[in-house]
Each structure stands twice: as structure tokens, then as C-alpha cells.
Amino acid sequence: MGTTMLMIATDFAKLPVGRYPKDGPFNGEKFRLEFLVPKLKDFDRVVVDLTGTLGAGSSFLDEAFGGLIRDEGFTVSQLEGKLDIRSDDDSEVVQIWEYIRSARARNARH
Amino acid sequence: MPAIEYRDIAATVQLLIIIGGWFFIARDNDRRERRKELRLTLNELIKQVHNLEFEAIAYFGAPNDDGEALRTANLQRGLKRLGLSLQRLRDLNPDLVVTPQLVRFRHRMTYYDFGAADRVPWHVNDAQLQEIMIAGHELAAVMDKWFYSKYDR
Numbered sequence: 001m002g003t004t005m006l007m008i009a010t011d012f013a014k015l016p017v018g019r020y021p022k023d024g025p026f027n028g029e030k031f032r033l034e035f036l037v038p039k040l041k042d043f044d045r046v047v048v049d050l051t052g053t054l055g056a057g058s059s060f061l062d063e064a065f066g067g068l069i070r071d072e073g074f075t076v077s078q079l080e081g082k083l084d085i086r087s088d089d090d091s092e093v094v095q096i097w098e099y100i101r102s103a104r105a106r107n108a109r110h
Numbered sequence: 111m112p113a114i115e116y117r118d119i120a121a122t123v124q125l126l127i128i129i130g131g132w133f134f135i136a137r138d139n140d141r142r143e144r145r146k147e148l149r150l151t152l153n154e155l156i157k158q159v160h161n162l163e164f165e166a167i168a169y170f171g172a173p174n175d176d177g178e179a180l181r182t183a184n185l186q187r188g189l190k191r192l193g194l195s196l197q198r199l200r201d202l203n204p205d206l207v208v209t210p211q212l213v214r215f216r217h218r219m220t221y222y223d224f225g226a227a228d229r230v231p232w233h234v235n236d237a238q239l240q241e242i243m244i245a246g247h248e249l250a251a252v253m254d255k256w257f258y259s260k261y262d263r
Contacts, residue, residue, distance in 0.1 A: 017182055018225035024179075027225075054183070055190030057220035089193035090200075095213045 003045040006035055009052035016056050019063040028063025036064060037072055040082055050087035058095070065096045066103035076101055145261045152257055155195055156250045159215070162188050163246035166219040167239055174229045182225050189216050206256050211249040218245040 008016060012035060013026035020029050039046045050056060065085075068074045079100055085093045162185065169181050193212060200206050218241050223229040232239055 022227045055186035057224045058217045059224045091209045091212045
């Protein structure tokens with residue numbers, strides 16, 4: 001358990017783009033399924049840092065983070081307790097939390 | 111003796127007036143310089159906002175072709191650069207509140223099917239294109255409004 005850190009720029013991609021695998025290799029769904037969800041399951045607290053990326057599109061951010069609510073069955077309060085989102089641009093953090101809070105659960109998988 | 115004292119007082123008062131005047135003018139000049147620098151910075155940022163707006167409109171209006179990846183990357187990088195510049199400006203000026211407008215602008219520019227392999231071009235009258243323009247306008251306007259509230263009172 002404990003805390004873990006995910007640096008998107010170094011652990012995943014400097015330029016994450018798109019929602020789904022068909023959109024490219026560094027898409028939001030891949031980041032969610034292969035990076036975010038496993039870390040959220042294994043750790044009490046996950047620090048996700050966007051510092052150093054060359055930007056992340058809303059479609060990527062919504063799929064990666066909003067998808068935690070829509071497709072993975074997490075609740076907003078669970079994520080508020082577990083996720084610590086950071087960036088060199090504060091507005092990206094605000095935006096990600098907006099996607100999380102506005103997402104509605106679709107098919108909870110766990 | 112009293113005459114000498116009077117001359118001393120007069121000289122001191124004169125000196126104080128000169129120092130006070132210099133201080134006032136220097137402060138006023140500093141303020142004017144700061145105002146000018148800030149205006150130039152804001153003009154540059156507003157130009158960036160409008161350039162990004164045009165790039166996004168061209169992007170969503172064009173078909174998905176070989177240049178797609180490059181256009182997507184350019185838009186993302188441009189938005190990040192704008193976000194970082196605004197972040198620095200906010201760090202220096204905590205009373206500048208642009209986050210809601212910046213978030214909306216980024217959302218409008220890169221949501222929908224941004225970066226999608228099966229993206230189809232939007233019609234020129236598409237409401238989503240107008241939303242991008244409105245978000246750009248609102249972001250530029252909030253910067254202007256802040257500037258005038260700070261310096262043109």
C-alpha cells in the first residue's frame with residue numbers, strides 16, 4: 001500500500017493524445033487501464049503528475065480520469081481520497097477534477 | 111542666529127520637496143513601465159489565444175489526413191505553452207483569475223473527437239466551432255478586464 005507516483009511525461013508519454021487505442025498508442029483508455037487502475041488498486045494514494053508533458057487534450061484527460069467513474073466503478077469521494085493530481089499548470093488539475101466530478105457511472109466493472 | 115536657523119529650515123524643506131517629488135515621479139514611472147510591460151505581455155497572450163482558436167477551427171474543419179498527427183501535436187503544445195505563460199502571470203499577479211476561462215477554452219478546443227482516428231470535418235456553421243470562438247473571446251476578455259480594473263481606475 002502507501003503512496004506511488006505516476007509521471008505521465010516519463011512513465012507514459014510526453015504527448016498523450018486521443019481516447020481509444022484506435023486513436024494512437026498513447027491514448028486515454030490505455031493510460032487508465034494499464035497505469036491508473038492498477039496503481040489505484042494497489043496503493044492508498046496515487047500521485048499523478050502532468051509536469052513536463054507537451055499538453056494533454058481534453059479527450060485524453062476525460063477518457064483517462066472521467067473513465068474511472070464511468071467505466072471502472074470508482075466514486076468521486078474515493079478518488080478524492082486516493083488521487084493527488086499535480087501539474088506545472090494548475091488549470092490542468094482543475095480540468096481533470098471537472099471531468100471526474102461531471103462523469104456518471106456507466107458499467108461498473110469492480 | 112535666527113536668520114541662520116531660518117535658512118537651514120528653508121534648505122531642509124526645499125530638499126524634502128525635491129526628494130518627495132523625485133520619489134513621486136519615480137513611483138509613477140515605475141507604475142507606467144509595469145503597466146506597459148504587462149500590456150505587452152497580455153497582448154502577446156491574447157494573440158496566442160486567437161492563433162490557437164484559428165488553428166483549432168482549421169483543424170476541426172479539415173479532414174483527417176496525413177498531417178493530422180502534426181496538427182494535433184501543435185495544438186496541444188500551443189495550449190500547454192499558453193497555460194504555462196498564464197500560470198507564470200498568475201504567480202506574479204494572484205488577483206488574475208483566468209482558470210475557469212482557460213479550462214473552458216482548452217476543453218472546447220480539444221474535446222469532442224480531438225485526436226480521434228475517425229474524426230470527420232465539422233461544417234463551417236457548426237455550433238461547436240462557435241463554442242471555440244466564444245471560449246477564446248471569453249479568455250481574452252477576462253485578461254483585458256483584469257488589466258483595466260488594475261490600471262485604469
